[in-house]
Amino acid sequence: MHSQTPTALPLAFAALHGADQLALAALPLIAALHLGAGPGLTGALVAAQGAAWLLVALPAGVLADRMDRRRLLAGGGLAAATGFALAFLAAGQPVLLALAAFLGAGGVVAAALAACALLPALVPRPALPAANARLELGRALATLAAAPAAGLLAAWGLPQAGLGLAAMAAMLAAGLAWLLPPLPARQLAEQPGLAAAVAEGARFVRRQPLLRAIALAAIAWNAGFFALMAVAVPLALGPLGLEAGTTGLALGCYGAGLVAGALLAPAAARALPLGQVLLSGPGLSVLGVAALVLAPGAVTLAACMALLGFGPMLWQVAQTSLRQAVTPPGLLGRVGAVMQVAVFGVRPLGALAGGAVAAWLGAPAAVWLAALGFGLSLLAVATSQLAPLRELPEAVA
Known part of the structure; x- marks a missing residue:
């Protein structure tokens, strides 16, 4: 190692x-x-x-x-x-x-x-x-x-x-x-069929309380984020009255937030308890969308997008590390796949919901839908065994 x-x-x-x-x-x-x-x-x-x-x-x-x-x-x-x-x-x-x-x-x-x-x-x-x-x-x-x-x-x-x-x-x-170091061969038990193997990974996520909380938080956050993304451009060009160039710059702050979050994630992991880092992703998302609701404009749109990149990147690094720490080596691939399918599956639903709400009540109403998703994500972390964590736990079968 x-x-x-x-x-x-x-x-x-x-x-x-x-x-x-x-x-x-x-x-x-x-x-x-x-x-x-x-x-x-x-x-x-x-x-x-x-x-x-x-x-x-x-x-x-x-x-x-x-x-x-x-x-x-x-x-x-x-x-x-x-x-x-x-x-x-x-x-x-x-x-x-x-x-x-x-x-x-x-x-x-x-x-x-x-x-x-x-x-x-x-x-x-x-x-x-x-x-x-x-x-x-x-x-x-x-x-x-x-x-x-x-x-x-x-x-x-x-x-x-x-x-x-x-x-x-x-x-x-x-x-x-092929430049990676060779690893010792893993001892694999008799393998079940594809469906049974996938079900084993899904069962582990469902029964492991930390992973279950991560999955619920990620599903709620992604639904909210894609509801917001479905209406971000119409919101900026319409009710916010921004020009196309300004809109592009404001939305581009999301990428800058991602990079800043990845750069600062190791320091955050050293300085803060793990639970606080996990709370930062949905917490900063709620803060960003609240600013956009209370004071809509180019600056708050840019700040919202930056926070939606920065906080969830801290969360992403922390939850991935936690998932790797508590998952047995022989289940890492399937657990990662189950998490991915859950998250990617809810994204189009969030986008459809955001678009439908915007068509019915206007683009600003879809921002409230995003806020609901981020709030539920924060609640999933705050009320689970994730919040009190101070460091990476040992693997639990």
């Missing part, structure tokens, strides 16, 4: 998410500029990529618990590179483009689950928060850089080039996987 995360793992994690975000940014640009498509086809292409995070996660989580995780990280990276390369070649054919984007994103899902399940074998328990912060910093920086890079390529008349860049980033992740 190494005293700090091998550099190859955070680099591979950043490359994976950079590939995913590049493809996510490139697909709408290809639809509009290369295919001349309207919102229907654009949404279908984005949905095809996003569907992988729901449909691939559970079987990939089973694989992460059954095979060499370093091989799965490399294999997932290769699958992602293949998918995004095929998407680049099929940019003029919408059906093939959608299928290839799904394959690419599916590779990212499998590799990302493998990376998170691999981390506890590479660092000692007390170093998990700092190691997870390095992973999340790479993810945040990749998210910040991807959209401008894809936009620049599109401005040069090459919108599909973003997919080629995504393929190269995924290939880089696959290569970096």
